[in-house]
Amino acid sequence: MTQRATASNSRTARGKRPGARLAGIDAARGLALLGMMATHVLPTFEPDAQLTPTWVGLVFSGRASALFAVLAGIGLALSTGKQQPLQGPDLWAARRGIALRALVVGAVGLSLGGLEVNIAIILVHYAVLFLCVLPFLGLGVKRLLPLAAAWIVVAPVLAFLLRPWLLAATPPLHLGHNPGWDDLGTPAALLGDLFLTGYYPVFQWIAYLLIGLAIGRMALTAAAVPALLLAGGAMVAILAKWASVLMMEDWGGRRALEEQLADPSYPLANLLQVNVAGVEQSGSWWWLATSAPHSGSTLDLLHTSGVAAAVVGACLLLGRLAEWVELDLLLPLRGAGALTLSLYTAHLCVMASLYQKPLPSGWTVDGVYWAQAAAVVIIGGIFAALAWRGPLEWVAHAANQLGRHQPARLR
Known part of the structure; x- marks a missing residue:
């Protein structure tokens, strides 16, 4: 007891917090939030006939949301035993807590679904993803990695086969809008949209959480793991993109898809760089050869997962640097990352509030983004410095604790 108290006081005296070595995880989550906000506010295409991609579309589209999902898996791993997964009653208690937290997130998402806004809101899908990975929480990294690899290969093929069938139903099992409370009255359309036909198809996105769980089960505080994540993630991302370019450009995949679309003016080449969520990806197996953002293909999942792993590794290395120089360099980002539900x-x-309304005098779209980004970083930094939870994080945490409660067993 005395030794633990002394160590804790020593950390406090140096201005460090327990678990500071994993502050990079929260910082990566803060980066994901800022990236998603950028795709919501700033244009991803230039306002020309060819829809020329902007730097925001090229950098953040598909990658920021994937990073957000991978980090969800990492967070679940860290809260369920880290390298040694919980087992027995403790695992079941953790599953109950996560399920209740998912219900809170889902309720927030359904409530936000009523907003008039041109943004694909991820929270309901996020909550469903939490529920879908509950069976895998007791697995270690050696079982999670091959499972994630198999999911990345098989799920896109099954989705490609099932999606046309769902869209051909009468009415189509597709919402065309953010899920809201009213959609609970049409469960078939809601589930079809959430799992296969919507903007964030849960069926393929389970791969992100499996990868996140595998990363979270690694020894993240070991010296080599962050560097391995950075190097390995970057290599996977580059190879996946290279393979897609090879098949689409050199082997004729893009030309075949353009012929299928039968519109010579359709800027498919630019859409493949930024977002193909609005394109019906059916009728040609070449759709599975793309690595286009939000395509849900194997190469898209590999590329975005690799980017996510590399970002996590880089942030963990920055966290190490911050410890070494005894300066919390990541405070604003990790603060924002700890408040993502409230800030999002x-x-x-x-x-x-700004949708389809003129901006205030003197404001630009860029100004709207940077003002929100600054607010996110400042508020996050203040809450982190004061060790406060955000209001929605408090509710989600309370639900989690309620689910984890284990009444004392009678002897």
């Missing part, structure tokens, strides 16, 4: 919700409410 606030961001959506701000965007809804």
Whole structure:
């Protein structure tokens, strides 16, 4: 007891917090939030006939949301035993807690679904993803990695086969809008949209959480793991993109898809760089050869997962540097990353208040983004410095604790 108290006081005296070595995880989550906000506010295409991609579309589209999902898996791993997964009653208690937290996130998402805003809101899908990975929480990294690899290969093929069937139903099992409370009255359309036909198809996105769980089960505080994540993730991302370019450009995949679309003016080449979520990807197996953002293909999942792993590794290395220089360099980002549910919700409410309305005098779209980004970083930094939870994080945490409660067993 005395030794633990002395160590704790020593950390406090140096201005460090327990678990500071994993502050990079929260910082990566803060980066994901800022990247998603950028795709919501700033244009991803230039306003020309060819839809020329902007730097925001080229850098953040598909990658920021994937990073957000991979980090969800890492967070689940860290809260369920880290390298040694919980087992027995403790695992079941953790599953109950995560399920209740998912219900809170899902309720927030369904409530936000009523906002008039041109943004694909991820929270309901996020909550469903939490529920879908509950069976895998007791697995270690050696079982999670091959499972994630198999999911990345098989799920896109099954989705490609099933999606046309769902869209051909009468009415189509597709919402065309953010899920809201009213959609609970049409469960088939809601589930079809959430799992296969919507913007964030849960069926393929389970791969992100499996990869996140595998990363979270690694020894993240070991010296080599962050560097391995950075190097290995970058290599996977580059190879996946190279393979897609090879098949689409050199082997004729893009030309075949353009012929199928039968519109010579359709800027498919530019859409493949930024976002193909609005394109019906059916009728040609070449759709599975793309690595286009939001395509849900094997190469898309590999590329975005690799980017996510590399970002996590880089942030963990920055966390190590911050410890070495005894300066919390990541405070603003990790603060924002610890408040993502509250800050994301606030961001959506701000965007809804501006939707289809003229900007205030003197404001530009760039100004709207940077003002929100600054607010996110400042608020996050203040909450982190004061060790406060955000309001929605407090509710989600309370639900988690309620689910994890294990009444004392009678002897």
